[in-house]
Amino acid sequence: MRWHIALLYFLIRSCGRLPLRMLHRLGAGLGWIFWVAHGKERRIAGRNLELAFPELDQAQHAALLQRTLAETGKSFLEVTKVWSGDAHAALGLIREVRGVEFYDAALAAKRGLIIAAPHLGCWELLNFYLCSRAPIAVAYRPPRQADLEPLLLKARGSLQAEQVRAEGAGVRTLYKRLSAGGVVGILPDQEPKQGDGEFAPFFGVRALTMVLVSRLAQRTGATVLFSFAERLPRGAGYRLHFVPAPTAIADEDLNTAAAALNQGVEACVRIAPEQYQWHYKRFSARPPDDPQRLY
Numbered sequence: 001m002r003w004h005i006a007l008l009y010f011l012i013r014s015c016g017r018l019p020l021r022m023l024h025r026l027g028a029g030l031g032w033i034f035w036v037a038h039g040k041e042r043r044i045a046g047r048n049l050e051l052a053f054p055e056l057d058q059a060q061h062a063a064l065l066q067r068t069l070a071e072t073g074k075s076f077l078e079v080t081k082v083w084s085g086d087a088h089a090a091l092g093l094i095r096e097v098r099g100v101e102f103y104d105a106a107l108a109a110k111r112g113l114i115i116a117a118p119h120l121g122c123w124e125l126l127n128f129y130l131c132s133r134a135p136i137a138v139a140y141r142p143p144r145q146a147d148l149e150p151l152l153l154k155a156r157g158s159l160q161a162e163q164v165r166a167e168g169a170g171v172r173t174l175y176k177r178l179s180a181g182g183v184v185g186i187l188p189d190q191e192p193k194q195g196d197g198e199f200a201p202f203f204g205v206r207a208l209t210m211v212l213v214s215r216l217a218q219r220t221g222a223t224v225l226f227s228f229a230e231r232l233p234r235g236a237g238y239r240l241h242f243v244p245a246p247t248a249i250a251d252e253d254l255n256t257a258a259a260a261l262n263q264g265v266e267a268c269v270r271i272a273p274e275q276y277q278w279h280y281k282r283f284s285a286r287p288p289d290d291p292q293r294l295y
Contacts (some may be wrong), residue, residue: 012089012155015077016084020093020246021149021235022027023077030073034269035066042069047191047295053273075122075275081157082124090128095232097129099242102225107134112178112222116188116213116245118265119277120228122238123187129229129240130168130185131161137177139166139212161185166212178220188226189265189277191285199287200258201265205294208285214257216252224249226264230272243268 015023046065049056056064081225082090106113115130117123130136138161142149162177164170166186174184191197192210217224224245229238235290250259269276283294 003249005147009151009154010079012083013085016080016082018081018237019235020078020081020237023081024074024231024235026072027077028067028070030076031066031070032073034073035071041072041279044281044295045069045072048278048280048282051205051283051294052278053113054204064274068278071231071275072277072279075277078122078231079124082122082128087131090125093125093237094229094240094241095237097240097242099225099244100240102244103133103227103242105184108221109223110181111179112220113183114178114216114222114224115183115185115215115224116224116261116264117185118189118226118228118268119187119280120268121231121272121275122229125238126227126229126240127161127185130183130227134183135162136183136185137162137164137174139170139174139187141166141187141190171212173267174216175220178216178222184216184222184262186213186216186263189282194285196221198255198258200255200262202262202270204284204285205283206290207262207283209258209262211254211258213261214249214251214254218252218257224264226268228268228272233273241268241271 042065045068049061049065049068053061053064054170084090115128117126127138140163142165164173177184188210190210191208194208197208197210200209202209213224215220226243226245227241229240232239245264246260248256249264251260281295286292286294
């Protein structure tokens with residue numbers, strides 16, 4: 001780890017000593033800055049919310065956008081608490097787990113389990129919870145700044161998750177783990193490269209959607225569950241959710257399977273819509289028959 005990345009890690013751990021309530025208050029303040037500055041976070045999130053919730057009037061849209069930016073700010077700062085160096089202390093922030101019976105049943109079946117974890121709530125805390133319950137291989141996309149990768153591996157690996165790149169040999173590792181009845185974690189709502197996905201509806205808008213989850217489920221017979229850590233009000237902690245995936249997620253037709261994947265993500269997002277990563281350009285890639293630029 002290079003010196004400036006080591007310094008960043010030190011600052012993250014130092015900031016993580018603050019109480020979660022204070023971090024969330026500071027994060028909400030950061031969200032207010034996003035709002036008044038009219039920066040890219042507000043512009044992208046606003047456009048995404050227009051596309052996803054066209055039924056909202058102007059006042060409703062503005063209110064949801066303000067809440068979304070506040071939650072975005074919280075997500076930027078709360079990660080310092082999760083990455084503060086004590087994973088077990090971070091797990092103490094979990095107040096409730098809903099749907100854990102689906103998770104326990106999938107583990108008991110020993111047919112393999114895929115956890116599809118959207119960019120919703122505090123997904124870094126979910127990673128720790130999953131590591132605390134069973135050995136897990138987590139697929140990740142290397143950061144654009146290569147210097148950050150050692151920091152991410154160190155911060156995320158304190159409970160010894162097996163971290164594999166979502167490419168080449170890493171994908172083969174995922175197949176092996178599932179075939180042996182293991183657990184695999186994947187972020188299902190990242191836009192894949194052109195040619196590596198299918199265009200499928202997401203909140204009524206066609207979005208380039210990964211097919212890796214569906215292919216893994218098709219070839220291994222593994223169970224797929226969606227999961228996320230919902231942020232509770234006033235820094236009270238988190239509520240974890242496990243939600244069964246639509247059965248069509250393992251359909252042999254990849255377009256049908258991709259649509260089911262997006263349905264599962266959408267069902268989770270509707271539980272806590274303001275906590276989704278709306279500042280990500282989810283609809284930037286367009287189908288050949290729809291060349292319009294949405295951003």
